[in-house]
Amino acid sequence: MQKYFSVLILLLTISFLTASNGNVEKDPPKKKKQFVVMIDPGHGGGDTGTPGTGRYKTTEKDVALDVSLALGKMLEKIPNVKVVYTRTRDTYPTLQQRAIVTNKKKADLFISIHCNAQPGRNGKKFGTTAYGSETFVLGLSKNKANLEVAKRENSVILLEDNYEETYGGFDPNSPESLISLILMQEEYLDQSIEIASYIQKEFKVTAKRKDRGVKQAGFWVLSKTYMPSVLVELGFLTHKKEEDFLNSKKGKKIMTQSLYNAIKKYISLHADTSSEIVINHEEQVTPRVYNGVTFKVQLSASSKKIPTKSYNFKGLKEISREKAGSIYRYFYGKTSDYEEIKRKKQEAIRKGYSDCYVVAYKKGKKVSLTEVLKQ
Template identity: 45%
Template structure:
């Protein structure tokens, strides 16, 4: 049965002011390498950061249940990532990715562009936002019988009109979490922040809870690729996301 995009985010659980379960999604995996740098792949870096993030949450927030969409180099279909979060009634969904510029961009441009950005679900599909959306959503083309699963063509601009017809019920909370993540990157983790952005990302659309997609850096930038492969810097990035999640949790639960 095909997923109907217009209703995938309209099933809203009763809002409760607690954060007890988080699903951490390491982007890509298996046959899907994600973006590729000069010597490393997005899928590997995303998994390392995701596992570090989960480790920090388990250690310092033992009341929170941590669920991973993958813990090994496996290909997980895009809709299944959201299904894992939905069926476990997660309170937060965090997807970890690494960014890249196209290979036909000049070396000067590739060397100049670096930094972190956090995406929330939205219909602001212009410029780089749309390029990110097309790249991340095109993962479904690797899935068997994707035409039967999704009423959506990731390469067609017309398909993205569907995303603008309804607003995510969780956008405000998603933006709050995304803002905290970028603040942590900028002020504590020593990363360049490119801000909070909106784009029509299928994996976020399909989740029935506050959700963010974190681009932790550009593998197309040689310096940043080296940094993203450094275990201590991966730890700094993961700890920044952890602190943002911790503070978000405190804010939500203060509403009780």
């Protein structure tokens, strides 16, 4: 009898444990971090921006706000994307306030939207021949036209009281002041150029606008935002046909669609760079090898030449360095297996390189990751 009860108790215990294990709830998967896009409608309030030809009551600030709000509504429909604005009404946030709120929101991408103006000559208020769209990233430029655009956009600083104290003596008309801005954004320069190139391609292909290219100039607001950042000039309000286009519903819709297409493409490639992803190293992942292609994880970019020792890169090994102009780029890993490089990217993120991303090379030359993965 005692043996019978012992067996019965054992069976009941096994049954209970089996049932319990079946009801144990697994930890929910960690959610990906939202990809935050900060949209900055240029100017606002008493700062109208360029008035254009004067044929419209609206000015640069109005066109920029209309396109910005329409763009935000479209982007908000993308899963896991959050949109924030520096302004949603006809108000004027200072350049400093725009930068502060962007950094506070921990944005992953900063887009400042503007309209252009051609400086006048021989006593005229403005020129009427320049037209087309262009996108700026932060950088030095000896091009006079680029410097003039930067001076015009930076000059709103002069409208503020105590601007010299607020902006640390920055003079929007001084080339020396512009030089001091550059070092702050160089870590994000590659990604800024990437999104700028997507935008310009869309302006050319989708909006059928004249492509004035990706350019570099010293914009104060770009220098103080610690993420990939661009300043978009939709077109010239001093050019009558372009002014008509940008003030029309159709024109605004086309420009908004172009910006949306470009940003959506960028998000699709970079949205997981700051996600909270936990990698199970015991899980077997099928290799995805691309013959003739080398993948690397770009960690950072700097004007400083840093020894590629693990202690300089938070313990990561397999560090390589590449020079492009005056900028050194630093990479982690080197493989033709895309699954392997994704694993290394997550390892780099856990080490603190939240903005790292995968790049691809063919025959020693950098190529589009998107095009490689389509193969």
